[in-house]
Amino acid sequence: MxxxxxxxxxxxxxxxxxxxxxxxxxxxxxxxxxxxxxxxxxxxxxxxxxxxxxxxxxxxxxxxxxxxxxxxxxxxxxxxxxxxxxxxxxxxxxxxxxxxxxxxxxxxxxxxxxxxxxxxxxxxxxxxxxxxxxxxxxxxxxxxxxxxxxxxxxxxxxxxxxxxxxxxxxxxxxxxxxxxxxxxxxxxxxxxxxxxxxxxxxxxxxxxxxxxxxxxxxxxxxxxxxxxxxxxxVAPPVVRLGQLARWSPPPVSIRDARRKAGPLRERLAALRPVVEQAVLGDVLLSASDVSVRYGATHAVRAAGLTVRAGERVALMGRNGSGKSSLLWALQGTGKRAGGTVEVAGSDPAALKPARRRARVGLVPQRPADLLYLHTVAAECAQADRESAKPAGTCRAILDDLAPGLADESHPRDLSEGQRLALVLAIALTPAPDVLLLDEPTRGLDYPAKTRLATALRALAAQGHAVLLATHDVEFVAETATRVVVMADGDIVTDGPAAEVVTASPVFAPQVAKVLAPAPWLTVTDVRTALESA
Incomplete structure (x- = not known):
């Protein structure tokens, strides 16, 4: 054919x-x-x-x-x-x-x-x-x-x-x-x-x-x-778990992996994952009774949310549940039908663009909408100037996220993942108090997602807060400390990431499904436990 x-x-x-x-x-x-x-x-x-x-x-x-x-x-x-x-x-x-x-x-x-x-x-x-x-x-x-x-x-x-x-x-x-x-x-x-x-x-x-x-x-x-x-x-977690456990041939489905996983579950029975103890600071983002309407459609209904310094919060839910609308309302550009939002003591909607970017940054679902110059180097230089950062700050962040992008490349000639990395670097340049990300892993391969997770952990460790809307359950398992679930404009669940993602088969990552009911989320968790046993 x-x-x-x-x-x-x-x-x-x-x-x-x-x-x-x-x-x-x-x-x-x-x-x-x-x-x-x-x-x-x-x-x-x-x-x-x-x-x-x-x-x-x-x-x-x-x-x-x-x-x-x-x-x-x-x-x-x-x-x-x-x-x-x-x-x-x-x-x-x-x-x-x-x-x-x-x-x-x-x-x-x-x-x-x-x-x-x-x-x-x-x-x-x-x-x-x-x-x-x-x-x-x-x-x-x-x-x-x-x-x-x-x-x-x-x-x-x-x-x-x-x-x-x-x-x-x-x-x-x-x-x-x-x-x-x-x-x-x-x-x-x-x-x-x-x-x-x-x-x-x-x-x-x-x-x-x-x-x-x-x-x-x-x-x-x-x-x-x-x-x-x-x-x-690049390979899914179930294949990497199979390699770690030396299963042959490597399984590509949950069903095949579970059939092989009995001995591994026995080895892990006496072990427990190492749980990251995040150091939380003051509340950086506070939202109360936030509502968003598009005509007669209620996209967000009286949502309340607080995010502290050091937190990495994942916002999840089915398509059309209101995640993106809530992010834009929190950032201040999206119009609110009601409610209040404070970021580091100010309402982002009342701030001028330069001050808003320093308080709260947002990377949208279509990152290319934020790119308007003719080269990668020009975009990075403009980000440094707008954020009053030393020359090369944005470029250094970009090199961590997507190494090897040529300065003279036109943003429209980049792949979707490379464009996303460029916009992420631009958003991270002013080091905003709160970083909002809408589907940040779209177009990223597994190594790039690992680099992004490392960057978000470093940002949170420096006292910033991260709120990301995503459908990527594997990235949530690797990155988030807390998960908030929306449905039909309402916040219906808010709790620790490990508890929320394993409570539902829809949101559970592959390793959790293979090793259930034991509380394992990622291949890294399993590898670390086996090496320390």
């Missing part, structure tokens, strides 16, 4: 892909893995001809999809065969409402109205979008927009579906629903699905094969999920 024949691609003198040679048969789900900037998005775009027809650059070799070469067939001539959803789903919307967007691709293919109506209804049910059918796309949460984008690609009934970070903005439950739907399409209808994803713990169990792009480190590797993931530097 898909064949890459010695494909290489470069932007100018910068190579992105080199010697990619593989073949995918019909009816398989292939997971593409690799570090941030390894060329995953470029490879996906080459499948439907966006690379190089719309991106520019030099492509050598051949890409053949269902017998058509992308060299001879531009994207419009592959639209009936390949459906694609990019990292930023909102950027691809062309209509105003959910139902219109689902129908648009079929209108482009001139399908009969009766067929379009039937497929729209099927897709609404398949992805749980029926209640949103009349909603304006701009009013949806990031996760809801992502489901609509996937649905819009599915309604055309392509033979190949290409997805770039399809679960990055989805809550765990919605991600499971979407992946289960894709699994059915692969096995029941013979669709070929290619997914690039950093949250491998969600997708690996569904993959028939894994394609690892090592970047400049060597040639791409295609093979069965367990062996490939075990060799790659």
């Amino acid at each position: 898909i064949r890459f024949e010695n494909v290489s691609f470069a932007y100018g003198d910068t190579p992105v892909l080199s010697g990619v040679d593989f073949e995918l048969p019909e009816g398989e789900l292939c997971l593409v893995i690799g570090g941030t900037g390894a060329g995953k998005s470029t490879l996906l775009r080459a499948i439907n001809g966006l690379v190089p027809h719309f991106t520019g650059g030099t492509l050598t070799g051949r890409v053949v999809v269902d017998g058509r070469t992308t060299r001879d067939h531009p994207p419009r001539e592959l639209a009936d065969v390949v459906g694609m959803v990019g990292q930023d789903p909102a950027a691809g919307f062309v209509t105003d409402t959910v139902e219109e967007e689902l129908a648009y691709s079929m209108e482009s293919l001139a399908l009969p109205e009766a067929v379009m109506r039937k497929r729209v209804e099927e897709t609404l049910d398949l992805l749980g979008l029926a209640e949103l059918r009349a909603r304006t796309l701009s009013t949806l949460s990031g996760g809801q927009q992502q489901r609509v984008a996937i649905g819009a690609a599915l309604t055309a009934h392509p033979r190949v579906l290409v997805l770039d970070e399809p679960t990055s903005a989805l809550d765990p439950g919605a991600a499971e629903d979407v992946l289960a739907a894709l699994h059915r399409l692969v096995h029941d209808l013979g669709m070929t699905v290619v997914i690039a994803e950093h949250r491998l713990e969600r997708v690996a169990q569904y993959a028939d094969r894994v394609l690892w792009l090592p970047g400049a480190a060597g040639a791409p590797v295609l093979g069965d999920p367990g062996p490939v993931l075990a060799e790659a530097p």
Whole structure:
């Protein structure tokens, strides 16, 4: 169905892909893995001809999809065969409402109205979008927009579906629903699905094969999920736990890992995780009865929250529960319908931008919205000037988060994860009293997330407070000291991270599921305990 024949691609003198040679048969789900900037998005775009027809650059070799070469067939001539959803789903919307967007691709293919109506209804049910059918796309949460984008690609009934970070903005439950739907399409209808994803713990169990792009480190590797993931530097916690316990072959699903975990649970029975004792200071963020409304929709309902110096608080909940709206209200830019907010004794909404940035920083879901200069160096220099910090402060933070970014690189040429790292560095430059992060791990690989966790721990240890909205349960297990759960605009749970995430199978990390009922959260916890025994 898909064949890459010695494909290489470069932007100018910068190579992105080199010697990619593989073949995918019909009816398989292939997971593409690799570090941030390894060329995953470029490879996906080459499948439907966006690379190089719309991106520019030099492509050598051949890409053949269902017998058509992308060299001879531009994207419009592959639209009936390949459906694609990019990292930023909102950027691809062309209509105003959910139902219109689902129908648009079929209108482009001139399908009969009766067929379009039937497929729209099927897709609404398949992805749980029926209640949103009349909603304006701009009013949806990031996760809801992502489901609509996937649905819009599915309604055309392509033979190949290409997805770039399809679960990055989805809550765990919605991600499971979407992946289960894709699994059915692969096995029941013979669709070929290619997914690039950093949250491998969600997708690996569904993959028939894994394609690892090592970047400049060597040639791409295609093979069965367990062996490939075990060799790659990016792998889900269940694979790393299997390596630690020397299970062979390495499991990629919770079920397979639990079947092997009996002896490990016995070894850990007399041990306990080392619990981090955070040193908490004064209350830096205090919110009382905060409400946010969009017309008749109540996004946040009388929410109350306090965060102390030294805390790292994760804000969790399903898509549309009000997490982002609450963060913007706390930051002061988002309008509140009611309630009060104080950060270090002041209401952020009453402060001028420069003073607000020093009190409370916010990294939004779409970090690229904050980038407006032409080079990485210019963005870093501007951040230093605006924060009155010594030259090189922002660049040093960026090098810790994403080493190796060239000063002359244009922000729009960076990968999603690299852009996020740049915006994080800009937000951290003034060292705000409170740092607010909205889906900060979107587009980050496991090493990058580890570096981010280290940076947030250091910030908290210096007396700052961190509040992050996320669906990444593995990052929460590694980073957060406390978890707050929202539902329908209300705060419904607030407690220590270990207690909250293990109380629900939806929020539990992979290690907790494998070793339940013992209180283990991460591979690092297990390794530390075994080494000290």
